Amino acid sequence: MTGQLSFPRQHARTQRFSLGAPRAFSVSPDGSRVVFLRSRSGTDRANVLWVLDLDEGREYPAADPKALLGGAEEELSAEERARRERSREGSAGVVGYAVDGAVELAAFALSGRLYVAELRGGTARELETPGPVADPRPSPDGRHVAYVAGGALRVAAADGTGDRALAGPEGAGTTWGLAEFIAAEEMDRSRGFWWSPGSDALLAARVDDAPVRRWWIADPANPASAPAEVAYPAAGTPNAEVSLALLGLDGTRTDIVWDRERHPYLARVHWSAGGPPLLLVQTRDQRHQAYLAVDTGTGATRVLHTDEDPKWLELFAGVPAWTPDGRLVRIADEAGARVLAVGERTLTDARLHVRAVLNVGPEDVLIAASAGPEAGEPETGEAHVYRVNERGAERVSREPGWHSAVRSGAVTVLASSALDRPGATVRILRDGEQAATVLSYAERPVLTARPRLERAGERGIPATVLLPGTYREGDGPLPVLMDPYGGPHGQRVVAAHNAHLTSQWFADQGFAVVVADGRGTPHTSPTWEKAIHEDFADATLEDQAEALRALAGRYPLDLGRVGIRGWSYGGYLAALAVLRRPDVFHAAVAGAPVTDWRLYDTHYTERYLGMPQERPEVYARNSLVTDDGLSSPADRTRPLMIVHGLADDNVVAAHTLRLSSALLAAGRPHEVLPLSGVTHMTPQEQVAENLLLLQVDFLKRSLGVA
Structure with a gap:
């Protein structure tokens, strides 16, 4: 229609169609209220807290x-900007909140200020604080609010009176109540303090990042600005020191004791009425972990259970936890399957691949799971919600697709995506029956994705194929664009329409697009994920090539014109493809690629590759900037565009600069596109839009596409 936005502009303006979509649900225990975030339109960045x-x-x-700030622009502290970068949060307004036990009071930070909202009446008020706040959380009884300001953990009454510091600050580099970089970036632990069920004390993490080496990230476009100092724990270098203390509202402090020298990683903390505080701690190599129960009187801990794995142990959402009757809930890898264990019993088997625990109730455990290694011939890319107890597993989500849920008592919020419709449908179930729906204001995409989900090759690699909307049988073979992430924790082949929109847009530019989730991606078994141990380069690249060859027998793929694009790990894989396999891949766009794994962080990199001091040959083999990385003949150079945000503090721009220097020294032509002021997220609308346009132009030129 006249005046319709292009897909790149719409995709950027709507932040990948996430604006206006409801998220971050909480359900009151009495089943009367559902609380959530949602902006007022598909292009409005400011989230509103709804009931x-x-x-x-x-x-x-x-x-x-907008009402609370009187129309003023938000002002974010450095801590809040860092927190949003770690969580990949690109929206504005109320981007996160926490509730009391009855879900009657919510607390949130807005423009660095502390607010509480009465959820029954729908009124919000500001509480005075001594500085910009982070992560405010009400006590379970709703009488207090704890928050972090200036590196100190503070608490105030819910009416704002009696504000005081419970701990800290203790000098530069030390904070109380915040997650350290490595926990927020890699462990999926964004919190640094936890209320007691009785609302009389908090467990608080003390972080000292003095041992962490300092890096400086400059803004070359503004040479008058001083570089930003970043404490970055690169592989093989010291981590922050993390300890834990029990802080009573009466001013008492009890330090929690465990063998931090052996288990330096505080991966999870759980505190509920089902038992004493639970800790999950890991060794640095992540091959051993211990579940610990805390004695709140003395601070001593006792071991409840341990896990070991010769490669590594994964961390999962929702565990460890207690059942209401005091049994330990965990997810474990056993006999090639990922299972749910409650107490001494394993409640699932290899027919289900457990992904997360969503809720622990008195009668069952609600989990997210996909088909496991012994599930027969399941539909590719689906994930479902199940109720599990001693009698077995019952599926809650019925239709094919990708599902998640939040539950409290008899009320479940079920969010469902499918291949045949854009966005997600959110239904409220009460005792299993639909009681309501939550509207989405997300925009409808101007194009329709037409993904075909497949299993490719002898390994049955999950893959998606997308052809141009105008393609007709007999039109002949098409140039190919591989569009993977291809690495740990990054599943791209999912039964959800919006996940394939960008790939469909590239297809509509004249490509056959293939998305392949090779070994290392989270799919059906621990064996699949852990096949990349010490081997990013060979395993992940081999699976891209195998999927391409296998699908060429079923789809019109021109194997003489194959491009590949990706971001982050996908950027690494794209550059790897043209450097190692120029016989298969003929052009690449590598966005924010990790090129030298010695420059990436500890918890992620060491999990897969070990310590660089101990395994230098492993790092060399998986690097793009060593002789191993540039092993293909120089006379088989393929076009390569490298894109990197200069403000990226996750995959720093040094990765791209080192690769460019190595390519130049080897006489290999390439293009570098630096993005001034852009982080790993690239949230800016114009940048996000033009990145798509520049990529497709480069790929068309490089592959000879008209």
């Missing part, structure tokens, strides 16, 4: 940032 009253059937805002 859906199920008894009255009405929805109302509990906190509107």
Whole structure:
């Protein structure tokens, strides 16, 4: 239609169609309220805190940032900017909140200020604080709010009176109540303090990043600005020192004791009425972990269970936890399957691949799972919600697709995506029956994705194929664009329409697009994920090539014109493809690639490759900047565009600069596109839009596409 936005502009303006979509649900224990975040339109970045009253059937805002700020622009502290970068949060307004046990009071930070909202009445008010706040959380009884400001963990009454510091600050580099970089970036632990069920004390993490080596990230476009100092724990270098203390509201402090020399990683903390505080701690090599129970009187810990793995141990959402009757809930890798264990019993088997625990109730455990290695011939790319107890597993989500859920008591919020419709449908189930839906204001994409989900090659590699919307049988073979992530924790082949929109847009530019989730990606078994141990380069690249060859027998793929694009690990894989396999891949766009694994962080890199001091040959073999990385003949150089945000503090720009220097020294032509002021997220609308346009132009030129 006239005036319709192009897909690249719409994709950028809507932040990948996430704006206006409801998220971050909380359900009151009495089943009367569902609380969530959602902006008012598909292009509005400012999230509003909403309440859906199920008894009255009405929805109302509990906190509107525009009203609270009087139309003023948000001002974010350095700590809040870092927290949002770690969580890949690109929206604005109320981007996160926490609730009390009854889900009657919510606390949130807005423009560095502390607010609480009465969820029954839908009113919000500001509490005075001594400085910009981070991660405010009400006590379970709703009488207090704890938060972090200036590196100190503070607490105040819910009416704002009695504000005081419980701990810290203790000098530069030391904070209380915040997650350290490595926990937030790699462990999926964004919190640094936890309320007691009785609301009289908090467990708080003390982080000292003095041992961490300092890096400086400059803004070359503004040479008058001083470089930003970043404490970055690169592989093989010291981590921050993390300890834990029990802080009573009466001013008492009890240090928690465990063997931190052996288990330096504090991976998970759980505290509920089902038992004493639970800790999950890991060795640095992540091959051993211990579940610990804390004695709140003395600070001593006792071992409840240990896990070992010759490669590494994964961390999972929702565990460890207690059942209401005091049994330990965990997810474990056993006999080639990923299973749910409760107490001394394993409740699932190899027919299910457990991904996360969503809720622990008195009668069952709600989990997210996909088909396991013994599930027969499951549909590719699906994930479902199950209720599990001693009698077995019952699927809650019925239709094919990708599902997740939040539950409290008899009410479940079920979010469902499918291949045949854009966005997600959110249904409220009460006792298993639909009681309401939550509206989405997300924009409808201007194009329709037409993904075909496949299993490719002898390994059955999950893959998606997308052809141009105008393609007709008999049109002949098409140039190919491989569009992977291809690495740990990055599943791209999913039964959800919006996940394939960008790939479809590239297909509509004249390509057959293939997305392949090779070994190392999270799919059906621990064996599949752990096949990349000490071997990023060969395993992940081989699976891209195998999927391409296998699918060429079923789809019109021109194997003489194959491009590949990717970001982050996908950028590494794209550069790897043209450097190692120029016989298969003829052009690449590598966005924010990790090129030298010695420059990437400890918890991620050492999990897969070990310590660089101990295994230098492993790092060399998987690097793009060593002789191993540039092993293909120089006379088989393929076009390569490298894109990198100069403000990236996750995959720093040094990765691209080192690769460019190595390529130049080897006489290999390449292009570098530096993005001034851009981080790993690339949230800026113009940047995100033009990146798509520049990539397709480069690929067309390089592959001879008209």
